[in-house]
Amino acid sequence: MAVKNQKAGARPILVASNRLPYTFVRTATGIEQRPSPGGLVAAVEPVLRKRGGTWIGWPGGDLPEGQLDADDAGYRVAAVEMTESEVSRYYHGFSNRTLWPLLHSMTDRARFAVRDWETYVRINERFGEVAVRESDGSEIIWIHDYHLLLAPASIRRERPDARLSFFLHTPFPPYDIFRLLPWDRELLRGMLACDLIGFHVRGYAQNFLDCVERSLGARVNQDEMLVEYGGRTTKIESHPIGIEFDEFEQLAIDAPAASQSRREQVVLGVDRLDYTKGIPERFKAFERLLELHPEHREKVTLLQLAVPSRSQVAEYRNLKREIDETVGRINGRFATSNWSPIRYLYRSVTRKRLAALYRDADVALVTPLRDGMNLVAKEFVACQVGPPGVLVLSKLAGAANTMREVLRVNPYDVDGTAEGLHRALEMGEHERRSRMTALRNRERRDDLEHWVTGFLASAAGSRRSLVPLGDADFEAWLADFLSRRYRLALFLDYDGTLTPLTDHPSKAKLSKKMRGALEACAARDDTDIAVISGRAIEDVKAMVKQPNLTFAGNHGLQIVGTDMPEFIHEDLIHYRERADELCRSLQKLAVGGAWIEAKGPTLTYHYRAVADDVRDKLIEEARSIIQMAGYQDRDAHCAVEARPPIGWDKGRAVLHILRTRYGPAWSESVRVVYVGDDQTDEDAFRFLAGLATTFRVGSPDTSTAATRRLPDVSAVLSLIDWLSRRPESEPTPTPASESTRDSGHTRTRQSTRSQT
Ligand code: ADQ
Numbered sequence: 001m002a003v004k005n006q007k008a009g010a011r012p013i014l015v016a017s018n019r020l021p022y023t024f025v026r027t028a029t030g031i032e033q034r035p036s037p038g039g040l041v042a043a044v045e046p047v048l049r050k051r052g053g054t055w056i057g058w059p060g061g062d063l064p065e066g067q068l069d070a071d072d073a074g075y076r077v078a079a080v081e082m083t084e085s086e087v088s089r090y091y092h093g094f095s096n097r098t099l100w101p102l103l104h105s106m107t108d109r110a111r112f113a114v115r116d117w118e119t120y121v122r123i124n125e126r127f128g129e130v131a132v133r134e135s136d137g138s139e140i141i142w143i144h145d146y147h148l149l150l151a152p153a154s155i156r157r158e159r160p161d162a163r164l165s166f167f168l169h170t171p172f173p174p175y176d177i178f179r180l181l182p183w184d185r186e187l188l189r190g191m192l193a194c195d196l197i198g199f200h201v202r203g204y205a206q207n208f209l210d211c212v213e214r215s216l217g218a219r220v221n222q223d224e225m226l227v228e229y230g231g232r233t234t235k236i237e238s239h240p241i242g243i244e245f246d247e248f249e250q251l252a253i254d255a256p257a258a259s260q261s262r263r264e265q266v267v268l269g270v271d272r273l274d275y276t277k278g279i280p281e282r283f284k285a286f287e288r289l290l291e292l293h294p295e296h297r298e299k300v301t302l303l304q305l306a307v308p309s310r311s312q313v314a315e316y317r318n319l320k321r322e323i324d325e326t327v328g329r330i331n332g333r334f335a336t337s338n339w340s341p342i343r344y345l346y347r348s349v350t351r352k353r354l355a356a357l358y359r360d361a362d363v364a365l366v367t368p369l370r371d372g373m374n375l376v377a378k379e380f381v382a383c384q385v386g387p388p389g390v391l392v393l394s395k396l397a398g399a400a401n402t403m404r405e406v407l408r409v410n411p412y413d414v415d416g417t418a419e420g421l422h423r424a425l426e427m428g429e430h431e432r433r434s435r436m437t438a439l440r441n442r443e444r445r446d447d448l449e450h451w452v453t454g455f456l457a458s459a460a461g462s463r464r465s466l467v468p469l470g471d472a473d474f475e476a477w478l479a480d481f482l483s484r485r486y487r488l489a490l491f492l493d494y495d496g497t498l499t500p501l502t503d504h505p506s507k508a509k510l511s512k513k514m515r516g517a518l519e520a521c522a523a524r525d526d527t528d529i530a531v532i533s534g535r536a537i538e539d540v541k542a543m544v545k546q547p548n549l550t551f552a553g554n555h556g557l558q559i560v561g562t563d564m565p566e567f568i569h570e571d572l573i574h575y576r577e578r579a580d581e582l583c584r585s586l587q588k589l590a591v592g593g594a595w596i597e598a599k600g601p602t603l604t605y606h607y608r609a610v611a612d613d614v615r616d617k618l619i620e621e622a623r624s625i626i627q628m629a630g631y632q633d634r635d636a637h638c639a640v641e642a643r644p645p646i647g648w649d650k651g652r653a654v655l656h657i658l659r660t661r662y663g664p665a666w667s668e669s670v671r672v673v674y675v676g677d678d679q680t681d682e683d684a685f686r687f688l689a690g691l692a693t694t695f696r697v698g699s700p701d702t703s704t705a706a707t708r709r710l711p712d713v714s715a716v717l718s719l720i721d722w723l724s725r726r727p728e729s730e731p732t733p734t735p736a737s738e739s740t741r742d743s744g745h746t747r748t749r750q751s752t753r754s755q756t
Pocket of ligand 1: 241305306376379
């Protein structure tokens with residue numbers, strides 16, 4: 001699709017944000033186009049005007065499809081349509097009632113509703129579809145903000161090579177807060193589909209790195225701010241947003257002078273009406289100022305502008321009421337016949353008017369309880385073209401990270417904020433000028449253009465990747481866990497873990513290197529290896545061909561180990577004949593490349609070679625035959641497994657091995673590492689949660705209960721190789737090994753070897 005106004009040399013941009021820069025509202029005279037409120041539009045719209053491209057977003061409800069016309073803007077716009085109920089669940093619901101408070105660390109305000117989440121998923125998919133439709137593949141796709149955390153993944157699925165970047169305008173909270181969200185991992189995975197993720201400040205970026213490492217098991221390099229997940233590397237950067245400094249400054253210069261000479265000092269507050277902005281707390285601090293410093297009475301006025309925002313959400317309506325009441329109370333308490341302490345305007349004003357108010361204010365009181373950045377602080381500074389005013393800024397706004405010369409306050413500390421305000425009102429001209437000059441110089445330099453250019457240069461720049469997984473990673477992940485006191489019990493799945501997946505199980509042979517690493521690891525006195533597979537036990541033994549290992553076949557229904565008695569699940573006997581019968585019934589579906597792997601008491605229906613158009617039908621029939629035969633059907637890689645419904649899985653098999661080998665107190669002497677790539681390994685990951693370090697191989701798009709991820713079989717090889725070279729453990733007799741000996745089950749290899 002052609003892109004208008006594209007500047008020579010610069011890649012076109014496709015911006016996706018919840019709102020289009022204009023909201024289309026049906027009025028008595030037709031459809032009216034109104035600028036959308038908020039910092040995002042103020043920040044990004046001028047960029048598209050300059051560079052050209054496409055903006056996709058929600059037009060605001062009243063726009064019939066195909067009627068969008070923003071030609072004047074100089075860039076294309078494409079609407080993402082939503083029904084009223086979708087707006088209610090995706091926007092008012094999940095975005096504003098769940099994510100907004102959570103991202104601002106206001107956990108007690110966050111509401112979690114499954115249906116809101118489901119709609120959020122659907123709308124993000126829709127954004128993805130429109131982006132894919134509008135993109136010709138050459139653009140930098142730039143997705144904005146918390147409404148669209150999943151959209152990158154849906155674009156990436158269709159466009160594996162897209163240049164995808166994301167900027168979050170809110171804070172990103174610490175791990176302990178983000179993980180309250182029942183869908184935290186899905187959102188993190190959605191974001192990691194990007195090549196670049198930008199945050200306002202480094203602290204938010206670090207919180208994000210912490211979350212992806214701890215919640216997803218992604219590989220993170222904190223120094224280089226890189227994340228590797230599912231074979232893709234994402235750069236994480238901080239890009240503090242700026243404002244159109246020159247434009248605000250000019251508006252302030254041009255604005256008409258105030259009509260009369262003022263006798264009062266003016267303290268200005270400008271915000272969207274939002275509980276994160278700390279408006280009631282600000283009023284209370286102002287009230288405290290009047291209590292502590294009565295000399296300001298009748299001499300200072302607080303002028304508060306608030307743009308109406310999210311009034312469909314009950315909390316915002318309640319906030320409005322609270323603010324109205326607080327203003328009434330304070331004015332009632334202090335007003336005199338010719339002075340009201342607070343002037344409160346609940347409406348939007350033009351930029352021109354705003355610039356004049358900024359210019360003429362003596363103090364800007366910007367006290368959010370939490371804010372991604374806060375543009376008001378910067379706009380105030382840009383408009384200080386006359387005698388300089390003072391900026392009192394919350395330390396909890398992102399802006400406080402760079403705007404060092406402000407008077408910093410903690411908005412939760414009412415007395416402290418009142419004192420900060422007092423100091424601002426009393427500050428002498430020299431100090432005001434020194435502080436304001438430094439602030440203005442920085443904001444002039446780090447303006448909006450600087451932010452956009454910096455972000456887009458990074459988005460267009462070369463893709464980075466982490467150095468291949470290696471010893472340093474394993475050292476960091478496992479060295480403490482495997483401290484020298486413990487033996488290692490290493491559990492390994494076979495297909496997809498020790499060998500890459502192949503089109504037929506017989507082709508999945510161990511590589512020479514993998515065989516060597518396994519041998520080296522198994523040769524250690526302090527390490528026991530068990531291979532645990534869905535294959536029949538004889539089959540997996542024949543593939544691995546190594547003595548001294550334990551083998552578990554049929555997902556652990558059968559186990560043979562050098563140091564333990566053979567195990568066959570007692571209920572299996574009932575299933576041998578039934579499995580033969582099931583095999584016969586399924587034979588009729590062994591067509592078009594499908595085939596049946598008979599594994600004694602279980603079997604697998606393989607459909608990897610089956611053509612797409614008949615696949616679903618065959619799978620459905622196979623499932624139904626398996627269920628009719630009284631078996632459980634389970635998904636495997638291009639296959640359906642038929643498993644006896646006897647409540648046994650890889651997790652239980654692992655526990656059986658551990659208890660039999662090392663006794664019931666095994667966890668005091670043994671450390672468990674489990675590596676697998678399959679759905680059936682998830683049983684073990686869940687079972688071993690808290691008891692082992694578990695690794696899921698591949699499959700970045702599926703959720704996992706494993707502690708960490710490994711991208712592929714070669715990473716498994718590096719892990720086993722590292723395990724074979726790690727420092728020897730120094731085993732000491734433990735109660736666990738005593739009880740093992742006493743119980744007569746078996747002896748640990750450690751005691752066996754020390755006797756030889
Ligand atoms: P917002 O939460 O919307 O932005 P903020 O950065 O303060 O907050 O921007 C508000 C914008 O609205 C400013 O440009 C301001 O001039 C304008 N505005 C406020 N009150 C107004 C009024 N009464 N009339 C007219 N205009 C008014 C989100 C994040 C912020 C982040 C921005 C940009 O929450 O932390 O700074 O995005 O990334």
